[in-house]
Amino acid sequence: FAEVRDTQKNKNAAILHHVEVAEGSLSVKDKVEAEVDIMTRRDTMKNHSATHLLNKALREVLGEHINQAGSYVDSKRLRFDLTHFEGISKEDLKRIEEIVNEQIALGLPVAVREMSLVESQEEGAIGLFEDKYKDVVRVVNMGNGYSVELCGGTHVRTTSDIQMLKIMSESSVASGIRRIEAITGREVYKHMTSSDRVLSNVGTLLKAAPEELDRRIAELQSENKGLQKEVHNLKQEESAKSLNDVLDQAAELSNGSKVVAFQFEDMDMDTIRGLGDKIRDQIASGVIVLSTVKEGKLNFIAMVTKDLIEKGVFAGNIVKQVAQITGGNGGGRKDFAAAGGKDISKVDEALGQVKTIVEQML
């Protein structure tokens, strides 16, 4: 028992079957009985016959300029390459699919006749008029002239045998060549069944009927937006609370100026800068150094009030010295400066030094 995987014509026009032995053995001079796998054959016929209708529908929708640039058909699907210089719009694809399915529903007769090349051209046949066609050509006529093509393939008897066509994708394969992939017959049913299952699973997850899914998803999206806003507001409230904690822990210099050195977790630079501004508004005179560790990165900012800048206390110098304690570096202006730190375990030590550093500058 062997399965035929491929058939090819050799140069003497003999048909060669490439087989894979599935059971038993095969040797020279064995007599074999060939049997066509009916289902596979019929599925393939449907897919191949559908390429004729697709070819026609493409010409109707996109224009007569398009040409078949190749096709591939097996029992699962069909592929149709055509010459066209731009992507095919969703609306056009939908129209093309509709036309093919209309022609399938009409149950057009499929007639196969052999005739001379000239006769076939008179009938308006399309196809590759190449040297390989001898004097007699095979013409496949669907719907008494609706679609007339030169073709040597196997076809259904009426277009309704194809049952249904569903376009799965449209893509570019080369410059000026588009590819359409589609399924027919039983594969459409399988596709429908699996789409149904996905919809039903999503419906279960969202506790909604299939026709309510888009509304439900829109609801969830707006709910999510609301939650994000709420989280943002809570974070703001939280930072306002931390502001009081920070001020409570401020140290005082001998001249009455405050020294605020505080460590924040998981805040970005903009946030701690905003907090720094608020702290500066609360203290009349002083130095503020804040640190934050976000995504493993340690950063410092320093701020100095005007009166201390006049006495030679500069934010750039302070932040530089603080960052250096952790192995980092940085600097900036007299009133505001930022620096990157390295060793996170030394943050406490660095912030603990702020008061001493400022005192040395006075």
Ligand SMILES: [Zn+2]
């Ligand atoms: Zn054909």
